[in-house]
Amino acid sequence: MDRLRQLHYFIVVAEECHFGRAAQRLHMAQPPLSQQIRRLEKEVGVELFTRSTRHVALTPAGEDYLLHARQILAAVDAADERARRVAMGMVGRLAIGCVGSATYSLLPALSRLLGRELPGVDVSFQGEMLSQEQLTALRQGRIDLALLRPPVDDATLTAMVLRRDRLLAAVPHTHPLADREELSVSQLAGSDLIVHQAPRLSAMHGVVLRLFSDAGTAPRIRHEVGETSTMVTLVAAGRGVAVVPEPTRALALEGVRYIPLIDEDAHVDLVAAHLTQTEEPHLLRALEMLKDLARQQ
Amino acid sequence: MDRLRQLHYFIVVAEECHFGRAAQRLHMAQPPLSQQIRRLEKEVGVELFTRSTRHVALTPAGEDYLLHARQILAAVDAADERARRVAMGMVGRLAIGCVGSATYSLLPALSRLLGRELPGVDVSFQGEMLSQEQLTALRQGRIDLALLRPPVDDATLTAMVLRRDRLLAAVPHTHPLADREELSVSQLAGSDLIVHQAPRLSAMHGVVLRLFSDAGTAPRIRHEVGETSTMVTLVAAGRGVAVVPEPTRALALEGVRYIPLIDEDAHVDLVAAHLTQTEEPHLLRALEMLKDLARQQ
DNA sequence: TAAAAATACTCCATAGGTATTTTAT
């Protein structure tokens, strides 16, 4: 037994074509080396060497076996190394989902960071995903890491708050309030409001409605759109106003003013969520890096 | 140590996700199994399982390692099997050279036989090679087995007589002697003779010249050709007569008569030659089969 | 508390060492 050791011995003997020298290289005596080779030959069922006292040479079967022996030893080392890299989170696949507003602020920095720190990890991004879509995608394993808005009410998922985004009113520059330094939600009650479609999927939809009800007014919803970029485009076209998280400022369209809302609770958290049970090292490392990144920004 | 055994244990534990059941399958007690897995993890430098008394599961690194562990064990078995097949002469490459006259009589049968008995051997043929060319090709390793005419005067080469071919006169049907049942060389003295080119490369060339000198006559050489088929074509065209080994009869061209020569030594041996030092099992097996084949024919 | 993995120890199989013999050039 101990075939791997035998393979190692075999390779050295094959390279030296001399049991004595091979034993020296292996820091062992010659007789046990001869024995191990004999045992190997018996177990394989084939003569690997032709021996005389003056000359040792590989048989054709031995030549063939030598190639495979080297491959096998290399494969063992490679398997060890790979397992270590997996454990360190250096290799793996990571599909990251992201809500519209973080797509522009967080994703680029995260992408750069992951590319630099975990070059062996195959990262893919899916931007402009709605929060509820991402929760489903997490459970189904279509994404491994979600960047979304609360709430995350599911024990199988774990969420971590990355940062708190102020909410802004996006108004056309033609709007009567366009030049204000700040606004309250109640001041928007008289304007047409643009919101996200699919109230059950978009977290922002609920946040905005609650803001209005807290302010004691009802919104005048005129447009429902799929993506944040569409929403801002409609504002630029003067079709109404919208409530958006601060990072949306990155969409600096002509004719759009972003004005902070001063109301209590005029903010929304950005959280990172993943399967609670996960122990994927590369995901855990990515989470750590994400935490650092959020702290810096 | 004994990594291969550890890999085997590891695979079974990974399949069972239960040390007790795995130990049963391995016909051993649970404690030493736990120990070996612990040792493996220590040597690789990575936790392969997450354990609790109620649940054993692979870590991500363990999942990765499992794939490679299976591959490695399979590679060891495959290497053993392949070495055995090499030793049995079941795999290898075999380049066979052959003189013109045996190309038609021996090669087809040999090809069929090798294809049936040694399907794993990659056989290639080079027909219409001159004897001396083949000796050089053997020494240079361009061919492994030569089918040629004597002499083989080289200690590094070993030759085996396969059969003795009678020599025939190939004469045009318009020739005065075309209807004879048999001829002697001296009767050809007055006819134009077609021989092979390159007296130093073709063994037949020397054989024919010696026949004439033994008969006390000189040949009237009119044409020198490269291949036996060309030679017979010229005979068919009435350009002269030729002396050929009996298997050349396979070239049954219109207008050619083959007539046995009755002279002493009107025959030539066909021999198989190869490097004396060779121990390639597939070559040795091919030689055995060749011997049998020659005996049958 | 009960099932399962880990620990403690004991034993023995086998890898490795030393001394010697055999063999082929």
Next chain:
DNA sequence: ATAAAATACCTATGGAGTATTTTTA
């Protein structure tokens, strides 16, 4: 005659067994 592999025999490492403890769901 001599260098080198094979054989014989001894030693000791470490793999496997039994009994027991620890752990957690």
